[in-house]
Every structure is written in C-alpha cells, then in structure tokens.
Amino acid sequence: MGLGWNRVIYICIFIYLCIDISLGSSKELEGIEHRTIKANGIKIHIAEKGKEGPVVLFLHGFPELWYTWRHQIAALGSRGYRAVAPDLRGYGDTDAPGSISNYTIIHLVNDIVGVIDALGVDKVFLVGHDWGAGVGWHLCLFHPERVKAYVALSVPYAPRNPKVKPLDAARALYGDDYYMCRFQQPGKAEAEFAKVGTEMVVKVLLTGRTSGPLILPKGGLGSNVDPSHPPPLPSWLSQKDVSYYVSKLKKSGFTGGLNYYRNLNTNWELTAAWTGAKVKVPVKFITGDLDVIYNSSGNKEYIHGGGFKRYVPNLKEVVIKKGVAHFIQQEAAEFVTDHIYKFINKF
Numbered sequence: 265m266g267l268g269w270n271r272v273i274y275i276c277i278f279i280y281l282c283i284d285i286s287l288g289s290s291k292e293l294e295g296i297e298h299r300t301i302k303a304n305g306i307k308i309h310i311a312e313k314g315k316e317g318p319v320v321l322f323l324h325g326f327p328e329l330w331y332t333w334r335h336q337i338a339a340l341g342s343r344g345y346r347a348v349a350p351d352l353r354g355y356g357d358t359d360a361p362g363s364i365s366n367y368t369i370i371h372l373v374n375d376i377v378g379v380i381d382a383l384g385v386d387k388v389f390l391v392g393h394d395w396g397a398g399v400g401w402h403l404c405l406f407h408p409e410r411v412k413a414y415v416a417l418s419v420p421y422a423p424r425n426p427k428v429k430p431l432d433a434a435r436a437l438y439g440d441d442y443y444m445c446r447f448q449q450p451g452k453a454e455a456e457f458a459k460v461g462t463e464m465v466v467k468v469l470l471t472g473r474t475s476g477p478l479i480l481p482k483g484g485l486g487s488n489v490d491p492s493h494p495p496p497l498p499s500w501l502s503q504k505d506v507s508y509y510v511s512k513l514k515k516s517g518f519t520g521g522l523n524y525y526r527n528l529n530t531n532w533e534l535t536a537a538w539t540g541a542k543v544k545v546p547v548k549f550i551t552g553d554l555d556v557i558y559n560s561s562g563n564k565e566y567i568h569g570g571g572f573k574r575y576v577p578n579l580k581e582v583v584i585k586k587g588v589a590h591f592i593q594q595e596a597a598e599f600v601t602d603h604i605y606k607f608i609n610k611f
Contacts, residue, residue: 292338300357303378304371309357310379312348313341318412319385320608322349323376325394325418326521327469328591329356329512331505332393335597336604343605345389350379352396354520356512364450367523369531372399373406380410389608393417393593395524402535404543413546413611415604417592418557420549420567423575424539429529437561443478443485447525456484457518464494465518466509471495473589475559500595546578548607550600552588580607 296313311330320340322333330337330349341347351358353375354367361367376399380388390411392400397419404411425433434444447453457465460483468486472478472495481488489495497503549567551558558564566572573579583603585596593600 292334295341296334296337298357301379301382303382304374306353306359306361306375308350308353308359308375308379310348310350311337312346313337314344314346317344317346318608319346319348319380319383319388320604321376321380321383321388321390322347323390323392323396323400324349324352324355325392325396326524327466327509327513327518328394329509331508331512332591332594333391336391336593336601339598339601340605345608346383348379348383348388350375351512352399354516354523356516358516360516360520364523364526365530367520368527368534369399369402370534372524373402376403377407377410386410387412389413389415389611391415391417391604392419394419394590395521401543404545404547405538405541408543408545411545413548413608414543415548415550415607417549417600418551418555418590420563420572421543421547421576423541424532424535426536426539429532431529438477438479441479441482443480444525444528446480446484447522450519450526453484453522454518456487460484460486460489460491462513463506463510464489464491466506466513467495467497470501470506470509470591470594471498472556473554474556475554476556477560478556498595500597542574543576544578546580546611547576548581548583548603549579550583550585550592550603552585552590552592552596554587554589555592556590558584 296311298309298311300307300309309330322336324330324332330351333349337347337349353372354360387410390400390403397416400414400416401421404414431445431448434442440446464486468489497506549572567582572582585592585599588596
C-alpha cells in the first residue's frame with residue numbers, strides 16, 4: 265500500500281527540519297578556529313573568531329569549557345570583534361597540572377595574562393562566568409591596566425573578609441554537604457562523579473534549577489536521579505552539546521576544575537594584601553533571578569543594597585533576567601550577547 269503524496273511530503277519536510285536543526289549548531293561553529301598557545305608554563309587551548317578588532321576574552325566556569333561561549337563567540341566574532349575563549353587550566357584541551365597547589369588564583373590569573381600577551385594586545389574586553397567570573401574579578405584587581413571593561417555573569421565581586429576564611433564561612437552557613445565543602449577531599453568528588461557517570465553529572469549541573477544553596481545528596485551529585493530517567497534537556501541545550509562536554513571532560517577529568525575549590529582558603533591567604541581593595545574598571549553584571557548564587561545567603565542584599573557598588577565603584581549596570589538560572593550565557597544566549605555588545609561598544 266502506497267504512502268500517498270501528502271504523507272511523503274510531510275516526511276520530506278520532517279527530514280528537512282531535522283537536518284536543519286542538527287546543522288544549526290554546526291553552522292554556528294563555522295569560522296571558529298582552534299589553536300594551542302604557551303602561557304605561564306602550560307599549553308592552553310583557545311577558540312577564536314575574528315581576525316581583527318578589539319579582543320573580547322571569555323572565561324568559563326565549572327564544569328564547562330570554551331564551548332559554553334559558542335553563541336557569543338559566533339555573534340561577536342561576526343560583529344567586528346576578535347572573540348577568544350580558552351579552556352582554563354585543568355579543562356578540555358588545556359594542560360592539567362597534577363598538584364592542587366598549581367590551581368591557586370595567582371596561577372589562574374597569570375594564565376590569563378599570558379593569554380593576553382600571546383594574543384599580542386595590551387588590553388581586552390573581559391567576560392567571565394562562575395569560576396571564570398572569579399578569575400576575571402581578580403584579573404581586574406591585580407592587573408586593571410589589562411582590562412578595558414568587564415562583563416561578569418552570575419558571580420559578583422566578593423571582597424576579602426579578613427576575619428573568616430571562605431570555606432569556614434560556607435560550612436557555618438550551609439553545613440558540610442554544601443558543594444564547595446564536599447569538593448575538598450581529593451578524589452572523593454571524582455569517585456562520586458565516576459559512579460553516576462560523566463554524562464549524568466553534566467546534565468544535572470547544566471539543567472539544574474536549584475533556587476537555594478547547592479546541597480549535595482549523600483551519594484554525590486546526581487546520585488538521587490534515576491539513571492533511566494535523566495533530566496530532560498531544555499531547548500537551549502542539545503544532546504550534541506552534552507556529548508561535546510562529555511567527550512572533553514572524559515579526557516581531562518574533573519580534578520583540575522575541582523582543584524579550584526580546593527584552593528579557596530589558600531587564595532584567601534594569598535590575597536591578604538588586597539583586603540579592602542576595590543575593582544575600578546568599568547563593569548556590567550548580569551545574572552538570572554533563578555541563579556543559585558544570586559539566591560544564596562545575603563547576595564541579593566549585597567548586589568542591590570549598595571555593597572556591590574561600594575567595592576566596584578564603576579559598576580555601570582546590574583541586569584537580572586527573569587526565569588533564567590545559572591548558565592545564563594547558554595539559556596539566554598542572545599540576551600547576554602546583546603548586553604555584552606551594547607556595553608563594550610561604548611568604549
């Protein structure tokens with residue numbers, strides 16, 4: 265029995281749409297080039313688009329890669345900017361030194377200074393998210409002469425509290441199962457991640473919409489999720505995206521990224537000289553109203569009550585996107601890109 269022309273036409277349209285959707289991400293990645301540079305004693309992989317124009321340097325967070333900025337790189341690289349995103353130390357195709365002591369904020373900032381030098385420019389527009397935002401704040405603090413303006417996502421500048429170490433403060437507020445505290449013991453979080461699988465970890469982290477502090481279940485991140493029913497992927501995250509993250513994280517492992525957390529108290533000791541210091545470069549801050557950090561203890565009051573502005577006197581704008589969680593540069597990609605473009609285009 266024949267299908268009938270109407271059905272044939274519908275099938276052809278369906279196949280066309282599927283092909284178009286599957287190629288969408290690939291088309292966006294066209295023109296993004298990859299290379300490895302040497303900086304601060306390690307090899308750093310960078311993705312870039314745009315040969316000329318001012319450099320916009322993107323810094324990712326945990327457990328991400330350069331890839332989290334794919335939308336922004338494609339857009340700004342086509343708008344006259346040179347868009348560059350490295351895999352940070354310990355991630356993806358960048359070197360991952362073995363020792364925890366090789367992941368202090370001094371190492372991380374010096375990596376970025378080395379990247380800027382390798383790009384052959386004196387200053388960059390800087391964009392950072394999550395741990396990348398933390399590195400960005402410290403770059404602005406240590407080397408303001410290298411930053412034209414800074415767009416920070418999710419993580420506001422946190423002035424050093426001389427009275428209490430950050431992990432001690434986190435444990436007092438949220439308990440031992442707070443994710444930063446649980447990440448401290450070398451090998452433990454890695455073993456928990458291995459038990460549930462890299463893909464599950466990626467899906468749980470990227471799709472999570474916890475509105476309060478991130479408290480881990482006893483078995484570790486993702487252990488309370490039925491493997492046969494993983495979190496459904498939202499419209500902004502495809503299986504192809506997940507697979508890319510998984511392929512690179514399986515190569516690098518999670519230890520490098522976790523070592524950032526294992527240096528929180530060490531960083532506190534290393535930055536004693538910057539107690540009370542202010543970030544003086546021009547800044548725009550963007551976050552979602554469902555972001556786990558925005559909804560953590562005291563952050564809303566700090567951001568909106570004058571504390572943030574006191575320590576970042578050139579804070580030009582705070583943007584809160586309704587209905588969006590932590591990975592705002594992916595979930596609200598066009599919104600974030602437009603805000604970055606409008607801000608840096610002023611300088």
